[in-house]
Amino acid sequence: MPRRIMFLFALSSVLFPVFSACNCSEEKTCEPSSGMLVITSPCPESKVKALHLVKGTVSDPDVKEVWVVIHPMESADYWIQQRATVQDHKWEVICHFGEPEQHVGKRYEFIAVAMPEGVPMASGIFKDPNWPKAKYSSQLIGKITRC
Secondary structure, X not given: OOHHHHHHHHHHHXXXXXXXXXXXXXXXXXXXXXXXXXXXXOOOOOEEOOEEEEEEXXXXXXXXXXXXXXXXXXXXXXXXXXXXXXXXXXXXXXXEOOOOOOOOOOEEEEEEEEEEOOOOOOOEEEOOOOOOOEEEEOOOEEEEEEO
């Protein structure tokens, strides 16, 4: 086999698994979770796009707004996303997992909060070393990889 073909074959066998491993179109089935505020999608260990739809449910009929808070694992920052409005106990919001042309392969974790305590929630960077405090916090969704 000519040397150039052998090189291309070897290179493709190394690169193909790297690029094919991040299939943003595959949707994992989440384990059922209970609680007053629950994230239903994406699930832990999912792969997400730079802009990704996050969905959930809330049991308390008095909750009208939910915020998703994203923590990039390589940073001390927490990114508060735009407010989601609750309708029929369901909510959804498009969240930013890094910049569109950057942050591929970066890891994230996130929660949703409702009825925040103290300072009103506003989208932007939250510099406190802990998750924002709220009456309701969802389960932690971890091991999220940007593709």
